[in-house]
Amino acid sequence: MCYVMFINILLQTCLQRLQMQSSKNFLRFLSNVCNNQVNLKSFKFGLSAYYGNLLGLSFEEASAISARFQSGLEKCCLQPQPECIIQELTSFQKVLCSESKLDAMSEDFRKCCSKPALDTLPCVDDLKRQPHQSADVANPVSSKLCEEAQPHRIDRYLFLIGVNHASISLPVLTTVLDRIKNTVTACCSSADVTACLTEKESKLKKITALLSKLDTCSRYFRLDLPSFKTLMQKEVQGEGGEKQTQAWVDLGTSCCSQRSPAQLCQKLVSTLTNHCPWKFQL
Incomplete structure (x- = not known):
């Protein structure tokens, strides 16, 4: 307040x-x-x-x-x-x-x-952004992320992931990058850094894949709302499909704009990840 x-x-x-x-x-x-x-x-x-x-x-x-x-x-x-x-x-x-x-x-x-x-x-x-693909992010999850001699490695890792996604609004991108950061920094503080990162690697890859899926904003802007919802229904299948579809539609209508509301988008990203086939218990 x-x-x-x-x-x-x-x-x-x-x-x-x-x-x-x-x-x-x-x-x-x-x-x-x-x-x-x-x-x-x-x-x-x-x-x-x-x-x-x-x-x-x-x-x-x-x-x-x-x-x-x-x-x-x-x-x-x-x-x-x-x-x-x-x-x-x-x-x-x-x-x-x-x-x-x-x-x-x-x-x-x-x-x-x-x-x-x-x-x-x-x-x-208001300018249109362009993704900048980098080969450096292909296999970044290793104990080197935690080396004290490289204090900005985690920052660089998050940058290389985020810079590839140009149609995601700042609140959504930041929320997902925050989840990745929390996972990596927790591993860097663990007793066995390598074991922790190995355990979390598949989850980190799934979150990174989620960012690619979140680039659906580029499609949202090309379609009217009914067409976008139909597209999401086709792509979302299995248990909880209706909730997943609605989560994507809510995110598209509320958070595809660059000037999207931060608190609402954080909430919608959490709702979306909770309905995904993979569970992000980070």
Whole structure:
């Protein structure tokens, strides 16, 4: 409740201060990213993968960009002061649209960067993302993920998984990556790391496969709702098929949009995995 009160005050004061023609679009964007920041436990992993497939960035570049963006959200989302968020996002726009990056970016991205600072971010958020396949993720589950000499191995592992999936909204992607992270970090803290990862490997592969299935959003946008439901009915068979179908339809209608509600999508992902033929007891 405190967060809802803060964000409502922030949005109201921002609306009073901003004179942009597209201020309402910016406020919708701001509300969404602040909700993600507050409610998604592993938001930084989803955000890194998002910038990775949106801009074609490496793990290091995407992590730096997402960390810069998230630091501004951490600082300002719970402050009912528009100056804070306006200053932070204006500063981030300069980083995102630096000349060193623009030459390698698409024409659509450059058009977004030519807009006023606070119009740029909603514009970029609406751009179509592209998956970036990597052979490095083919067989990543090993004790090397837990080596202290490689402190960012788990982060890189999650990035390589997430960057392959471009039509999944941030709340859904982040929720699934959080499940993977929790499983791997638990094994890294176990007495026998190799045995734990071996035991969990099949479950990790199934969760990764679930991400591919969650890319059904690309089909959801091409079909009307009855056609999408019929498609899901054909693909879901066996015991619990009706519940599975409805879970996919609920996820599609509520969480395929990039600016999907974080808390609802976390709940729907949990419902979906509970109805899948495999049970994710992580």
